[in-house]
Amino acid sequence: MKTAIIATLVGSAAAFAPAPVARVESSLSYASELDSMAGISNECGGRVFDPLGLSDYVPTDWARRAELSNGRSAMLATVGWFFPKVFGTFDSTDVTTTDPIDAILQADPQWWAQWILICGVFETWKYKQEMQGKSFLGGAEPAVDYLKLWPADAAKQEELKTKELKNARLAMIGIAGLVSNHVLPGSCPVPPGF
Numbered sequence: 001m002k003t004a005i006i007a008t009l010v011g012s013a014a015a016f017a018p019a020p021v022a023r024v025e026s027s028l029s030y031a032s033e034l035d036s037m038a039g040i041s042n043e044c045g046g047r048v049f050d051p052l053g054l055s056d057y058v059p060t061d062w063a064r065r066a067e068l069s070n071g072r073s074a075m076l077a078t079v080g081w082f083f084p085k086v087f088g089t090f091d092s093t094d095v096t097t098t099d100p101i102d103a104i105l106q107a108d109p110q111w112w113a114q115w116i117l118i119c120g121v122f123e124t125w126k127y128k129q130e131m132q133g134k135s136f137l138g139g140a141e142p143a144v145d146y147l148k149l150w151p152a153d154a155a156k157q158e159e160l161k162t163k164e165l166k167n168a169r170l171a172m173i174g175i176a177g178l179v180s181n182h183v184l185p186g187s188c189p190v191p192p193g194f
Contacts, residue, residue, distance in 0.1 A: 037064060038161040049169075071168020074175045081178050101182055 037060065040048055048055070054063060084098040095106045126136055129143035136143055142150045151157055177188040 038158055039064075039165040041162065041166075043166075068165065068168055071165070071172055074171035075168065077175045078171050078178070081175065099182075101179075 037048055040046060043049075081100050084100070084103065089095060089098060089103075094108045094111075095103045097103050097106060126143065130136070134141050134143035149160070151160065178190060181188040181190040
C-alpha cells in the first residue's frame with residue numbers, strides 16, 4: 001500500500017517537472033557590411049549595435065542613413081528642448097510657454113504647414129545633391145561644409161563620422177529620456193524644470 005501511494009505521489013510530482021527541451025541551433029544571416037561600418041567601438045562591445053537584428057531585414061546602408069538623419073533631428077530637438085527654458089521664448093502671441101510639448105500644441109497650424117514645406121524643399125535639395133555625388137552622411141564630398149570641417153585625411157574622416165554617430169545616438173537617448181520624463185515625471189533622472 002505504501003509503495004502504491006509513493007508511486008502515485010512521485011508520478012504526480014513528475015507532471016510538474018519541466019520537460020527536457022532539445023537545444024535548437026539557429027542563426028540569422030549576419031550582414032558582413034556591419035564589420036566595416038563606422039560606430040564600432042568599446043561601448044557596444046566592439047560590434048555594431050543591432051540588438052533586434054534589423055540588419056537581416058533592411059539594407060545596412062539605409063539603416064545607417066536613417067540613424068544619422070534621426071540622430072541629427074534628435075540633436076536639434078534636444079537644443080530646442082532646452083533653449084526656451086534657458087533663453088526664453090521669442091516675442092510671439094501664439095506660443096507663450098517654455099514647455100516644449102505644450103509649445104508644439106500652441107503653435108499655429110499655418111506655422112506647421114510652413115515647416116513641413118521647408119523640410120520638403122530641404123529634402124528635395126538633399127536628394128539632388130546626392131544625385132550629383134555629394135553626401136550628407138559621409139563617404140563622399142559633403143554637400144554642405146561652410147566651416148570647412150571635413151578633413152582630407154581618410155583616418156580623420158572616419159574619426160569625425162564616429163564622433164557624429166556617437167553624438168547622434170546620445171541625442172536620441174537624451175530626447176527620449178526628456179520626453180519620457182515629461183509624460184511620466186520622475187521616470188528619468190532629469191533636473192527639475194526640464
